[in-house]
Amino acid sequence: MDLPEENATGTRRVAANAAYLFATNVYRILLNMAIFFVIARVLGADELGRYAFALSYATLFSIAVHLGLNDLIIRQVAVNKEDGPLYFTVAVAVKLAMGILVTAATALTIGVSGKPTLVQELVLAAALTTSFVAGVETVVVAFFYAYERMSYVLALGIIRVTLNAVVGIGAALAGFGARGILWGFLAVETLVGALAFYWVRRRLGIRFARPPAGAFPSLLWRSLPFGLNGIFITIYMQLHYSLLSFFAGDAATGVYAAAAKLVTFLCFIPSALTQALYPYLSRLAAAGDGGPRKTAARSIRYLALVSFPAAVYLLFRGDAVISLVYGAAYADAGKLLSLLALTLPFVFATYPAAVTLNALRRERANTAVAGGAAAVNVVANLILVPLWGPLGAAAAFLATESSQSIARQILLRVFLGPLALVRNVVPVAAAAAVMAAVTYFTRALPLFGELPILAVVYAASALLTGAVRRDDLAAVLRPGRAADAS
Numbered sequence: 001m002d003l004p005e006e007n008a009t010g011t012r013r014v015a016a017n018a019a020y021l022f023a024t025n026v027y028r029i030l031l032n033m034a035i036f037f038v039i040a041r042v043l044g045a046d047e048l049g050r051y052a053f054a055l056s057y058a059t060l061f062s063i064a065v066h067l068g069l070n071d072l073i074i075r076q077v078a079v080n081k082e083d084g085p086l087y088f089t090v091a092v093a094v095k096l097a098m099g100i101l102v103t104a105a106t107a108l109t110i111g112v113s114g115k116p117t118l119v120q121e122l123v124l125a126a127a128l129t130t131s132f133v134a135g136v137e138t139v140v141v142a143f144f145y146a147y148e149r150m151s152y153v154l155a156l157g158i159i160r161v162t163l164n165a166v167v168g169i170g171a172a173l174a175g176f177g178a179r180g181i182l183w184g185f186l187a188v189e190t191l192v193g194a195l196a197f198y199w200v201r202r203r204l205g206i207r208f209a210r211p212p213a214g215a216f217p218s219l220l221w222r223s224l225p226f227g228l229n230g231i232f233i234t235i236y237m238q239l240h241y242s243l244l245s246f247f248a249g250d251a252a253t254g255v256y257a258a259a260a261k262l263v264t265f266l267c268f269i270p271s272a273l274t275q276a277l278y279p280y281l282s283r284l285a286a287a288g289d290g291g292p293r294k295t296a297a298r299s300i301r302y303l304a305l306v307s308f309p310a311a312v313y314l315l316f317r318g319d320a321v322i323s324l325v326y327g328a329a330y331a332d333a334g335k336l337l338s339l340l341a342l343t344l345p346f347v348f349a350t351y352p353a354a355v356t357l358n359a360l361r362r363e364r365a366n367t368a369v370a371g372g373a374a375a376v377n378v379v380a381n382l383i384l385v386p387l388w389g390p391l392g393a394a395a396a397f398l399a400t401e402s403s404q405s406i407a408r409q410i411l412l413r414v415f416l417g418p419l420a421l422v423r424n425v426v427p428v429a430a431a432a433a434v435m436a437a438v439t440y441f442t443r444a445l446p447l448f449g450e451l452p453i454l455a456v457v458y459a460a461s462a463l464l465t466g467a468v469r470r471d472d473l474a475a476v477l478r479p480g481r482a483a484d485a486s
Contacts, residue, residue, distance in 0.1 A: 028161040029268045035168040039181065040254075040326055042172040049250030051178040052257035054122035056128045056241030061106040063234040066100045067137040068226025070142040071358060072219070077146035078279035079286055084143065085209035088200075090219050091139040092208075099132035106131065118179065125182035129189050137193035140200050147280055152199055156192055163188040225363040232370035236377035236400045240393035243381050248389040256390035258298050258326050259318075259336035260397075265308055266344065270303050270351035277352070281359035292356055293416040299352035301424040305467060307348035308432035309458050313451075314341030316439045320447055332390075339394040346405035353408035357415070365411050373404035431461035 039049050077084050106127040110120050144152045167188055171180030200206050244253040248445045277299065284292045315319060318341065319334030326333065357366040377400040384392025412419055435458040442450045462468040 008418040026163075026268070028157050030167040030264050031161045033265055035165050038169045039172050040258055040330070043177065045251040045254035045258075045329065046293075047178055047250075047254070048243065048257060049253035049255075050119055050122060051181065052253055052406055053245040053250070054119065054137050054178065054182065055130075056238040056245075057110060057123050059070055059103050059234060059238045060242065061127065062130040062135065063110075063231045064102050065095060065131050066138065066227065066230050067094065067220060068223035068228070068230055069094065069100065069219075071226040071229075071363075072223040073139065073142040074145045075282045075358065075432075077143065078148070078282050081147070084146070084204075084206050086144065086211060086215060087219070088140075088190045089204045089208045090215055092136060092218070094220070096136045097136040100132040102135075103127045120180055121400045122178055125179070125186055129182070129186045133186065133189045133193050137189065137196050140193070140196045143200050143204060143206060144476040145275065146279060147204055149204070150197075150276065152203065156196055156199075159195065160188060160192045163191070164264060166432055181214065225367045226358070229363065229370045231369040232367070232374035235374040236397070239377060240381050240385065240396065243385045244390060244393055247386050255330060255333045256336060256393055257389075258330045258342055259322065259394070260338060262314070262321065262325070263344065263347075267347060267351075269306055270348045271297060273303065274351045274355040278355050278359060281356055284407050285359045285361065293419065296352055296412060296416065297358040297421075297424060300349055300419070300421070301428070303348040303352065304345065304425050304428045305462065307344040307473055308428050309435055309454075311341045311344040312343075312432045312436045313439070313454065314338065316443070317447070317450075324447060331384035335392050336390055337392070339398060343401040344397050344435055346401040350401065350405045350408055353405070353412055357408065357411060360415055362415055364412070365415075366408070368405050369407045369411065372407065373400050376400050376403055401415050427465040427467035428462070430465045431458055431467045434458070434461040 002234075037049065043051065069087075073087050077087055107120075107124050111125040115123075119229060124415055141153065141156065144150065144156075164185060168181050168183035171177075172182050174180065188235055226430075239393055241253060241257065244256055277295065281292050281295060284295065315338050318336075318338035319331070322330055322334040322337055357363065380396035380399050381393060384396050388390075389396070409421060435454055437451075438454060438457045445453070459468075
């Protein structure tokens with residue numbers, strides 16, 4: 001049946017925005033992969049471990065800067081553009097003040113930690129980047145998302161990652177080590193932040209406004225659930241690096257970072273889709289007609305089509321992938337990659353579930369899940385990292401991602417009704433199982449010879465099991481018509 005014109009237009013806008021963000025993320029990921037792979041090979045596991053620790057430690061503190069303002073701005077301004085100047089004024093002022101305080105706190109705590117002077121300098125450079133400069137920049141970029149001007153996000157992303165590639169790879173090859181890389185990244189982030197601020201004022205016409213009495217506490221109170229959610233997510237995404245550094249040493253931290261980075265890179269796929277969906281879902285939820293349910297279910301199925309084969313391949317071929325990317329020096333990362341690969345189906349399902357809950361104004365429930373996940377992660381890491389080192393950190397991450405993903409699917413069912421997850425996901429799992437069986441016969445082939453065969457097998461299996469449907473093919477072959485028809 002025909003959709004209302006507004007919904008059809010919204011669908012096309014989501015597709016266009018997703019394409020912009022996907023292009024941004026593809027370019028960003030490819031260059032970030034190049035940066036990281038060069039850094040890993042040139043620096044070695046010990047220096048890579050110090051680099052990963054500095055970023056992780058600074059990021060753990062930077063969560064106090066964001067306060068959930070970015071997510072609140074996207075949801076609120078996407079619906080009411082006239083509130084933009086007020087949110088802009090309050091958010092920039094808060095981010096500047098918090099950035100100064102948090103950067104100072106990060107420097108003070110690492111100064112009394114007993115870490116060498118070089119590591120303290122690395123942490124300071126990372127803190128200035130993540131807490132001070134990026135704190136202001138991200139809230140400014142949130143307005144591009146709210147206004148659905150993803151072309152500006154694309155442009156900023158290309159500029160940032162290109163300059164980071166030049167600075168990061170250049171510093172590594174020139175022998176400046178992690179110190180040169182992190183200070184270079186700070187310079188790049190400062191330039192990009194200034195450009196974002198200029199564009200949001202000139203292109204969107206956002207100006208500072210005089211906030212009414214009580215605007216600051218009111219806005220911060222409404223952003224609190226988003227802020228807590230960000231704190232919990234950052235804890236379970238970063239804590240293990242710090243624990244590994246203290247309990248297992250720099251080399252073990254570097255080995256784990258090498259494996260985890262490959263899994264993290266793949267998350268650009270659900271990130272691009274859900275970032276584009278968030279403003280659209282917010283409008284659907286505001287209409288109150290149950291529109292988000294179908295969109296959420298379809299997003300989860302599409303992402304499962306990608307995550308299941310990726311998980312299967314890395315599970316069985318983790319050693320070969322690590323050898324190809326990093327070389328023999330990181331051989332111990334192979335079994336870590338195989339274990340971390342099991343998190344991919346859960347992580348990919350979490351993205352659309354979390355953004356749908358926020359759009360439904362169920363951010364408190366979303367935050368409660370993130371808080372539970374952070375608690376699971378802290379306990380698991382404190383027990384497993386001292387016992388098993390990097391393998392313990394990988395196991396703790398799997399426990400965290402699986403538990404929170406299942407919890408969010410349950411919440412979606414409570415708030416939206418059945419999403420037919422079994423009917424949507426089981427055929428995908430069956431197709432991935434066929435692919436897994438074929439890897440037994442292709443494992444002797446080189447990766448570049450094996451991948452095309454497995455891709456064909458998986459595609460054929462997905463068609464036979466019904467994981468890929470006729471409307472999916474129509475959406476690819478005739479996107480304009482598919483956007484206007486249900």
